[in-house]
Amino acid sequence: MTIALQYCNITVNDVDESIAFYSVLGLQVQNDVASGEYRWVTLGSDAQPGLGIVLSAPHAGRSKANGDALQELLTKGELPMMVYRSDDVDATFEALRAIDAEVLQEPMEQGWGPRDCAFRDPSGNVVRIAQAPAA
Amino acid sequence: MTPQELENLAHLRRARDLIDRRYAEPLDVPTMAGRALMSPAHFSRQFRAAYGESPYNYLMTRRIERAMSLLRAGASVTEACMAVGCTSLGSFSSRFSEIVGETPTAYRRREHDAVAAMPACLARHRTRPVREASSRIREASPATAA
Numbered sequence: 001m002t003i004a005l006q007y008c009n010i011t012v013n014d015v016d017e018s019i020a021f022y023s024v025l026g027l028q029v030q031n032d033v034a035s036g037e038y039r040w041v042t043l044g045s046d047a048q049p050g051l052g053i054v055l056s057a058p059h060a061g062r063s064k065a066n067g068d069a070l071q072e073l074l075t076k077g078e079l080p081m082m083v084y085r086s087d088d089v090d091a092t093f094e095a096l097r098a099i100d101a102e103v104l105q106e107p108m109e110q111g112w113g114p115r116d117c118a119f120r121d122p123s124g125n126v127v128r129i130a131q132a133p134a135a
Numbered sequence: 136m137t138p139q140e141l142e143n144l145a146h147l148r149r150a151r152d153l154i155d156r157r158y159a160e161p162l163d164v165p166t167m168a169g170r171a172l173m174s175p176a177h178f179s180r181q182f183r184a185a186y187g188e189s190p191y192n193y194l195m196t197r198r199i200e201r202a203m204s205l206l207r208a209g210a211s212v213t214e215a216c217m218a219v220g221c222t223s224l225g226s227f228s229s230r231f232s233e234i235v236g237e238t239p240t241a242y243r244r245r246e247h248d249a250v251a252a253m254p255a256c257l258a259r260h261r262t263r264p265v266r267e268a269s270s271r272i273r274e275a276s277p278a279t280a281a
Contacts, residue, residue: 013141068136075136075144076185077151081256104152111208112255124148128256 007042007052010082011074013123015039015055021121024095025084025129027053035061074124081118081126089131093117107131146171147185150178151193158197159220164190188266199234200263202227206243207250215239234264 012018019029022043030052031042038060042052058074059067073079086092093107096119104118104126116130136144150171154162167190168178182190198219205215213224216239221227231239250258 071136071141072144075141075148077148102149102152104156110255112253116256118256120148120152124145 005051007054008082009054009056010121010125011058011070011079011123012055012121012125013057013071013074015041015057017122018055019043021096021099021101022053022055024099024101025092025127077120077124077126079125081128083128083130085132086129087132089115089117089129092129143171143173143181144185146173147178147182150182150190151186154190154194154197158194158201159218161220161222162194167194192266195230196234196264196266199231200259202231202239203235203242203262203264204255204258206239207247210243212239212243234266 010018019041025045026047027043027045029041030044031040033040033042038057040060041055043055044052057067058071062070090107097103101122102120104120105116107115107117109115114130114133116128118126118128121127150167153170154167164175164179167182168175171178171181173181179189182193186193188196198221201219202215202221205218206212210218212228216224216227221230228239231242235242250262253261
């Protein structure tokens with residue numbers, strides 16, 4: 001038996017604003033599905049074919065009460081982080097800083113492992129980017 | 136939530152991120168409030184409502200959590216105190232003891248195997264000291280238990 005991550009979901013306040021942010025990471029729109037007033041946009045990259053990262057709004061497919069609760073946690077910065085791997089973490093950092101993304105941590109060597117940096121995405125999700133080990 | 140409420144929460148988040156990033160500098164509440172585009176009094180109330188503690192307490196908890204990390208890595212108590220932005224060793228030690236439940240010297244001396252195995256970005260959250268919501272309940276318990 002083999003298993004691999006195929007889709008993961010990221011909750012964002014504004015899908016289009018988020019596409020602009022995540023495209024700087026090299027993620028491209030692969031699918032854009034609308035239902036009612038909401039959209040589910042799948043991003044992906046040639047660097048990891050077969051993995052889809054799906055953006056949707058807090059209220060997409062939820063009751064107002066649950067959407068409100070999720071949106072509050074998202075905006076307060078309390079949702080779990082995503083960790084990406086870049087073959088050039090410093091270049092990725094500069095690219096995100098160039099679009100005025102909110103910096104949480106400049107690139108630094110971590111005592112436990114890789115060099116990494118961290119940002120908030122436009123909605124408040126933590127995006128941590130680690131240097132990929134040399135091949 | 137209204138767009139205004141969301142905007143306010145995002146401002147509070149940016150102020151909290153500022154504390155997390157610049158804890159080692161002399162940070163005061165007016166500086167934090169400026170990041171949130173609010174008056175200090177309004178900011179303190181809103182921050183407490185969103186995050187459950189005052190901005191100053193959040194800063195001190197962050198400093199103590201970082202000091203715990205430095206002590207685990209072998210720094211002296213004085214080094215840890217200065218490195219996290221505390222200028223008085225006495226008030227650092229009493230704040231540390233209040234939050235962690237033991238003195239920095241005692242904390243430094245004992246083993247920390249489980250935390251040592253954790254990546255730093257996880258340890259930062261997992262080892263963050265949790266303040267008791269209400270100390271009154273705990274203070275009252277010996278009397279009721281007897």
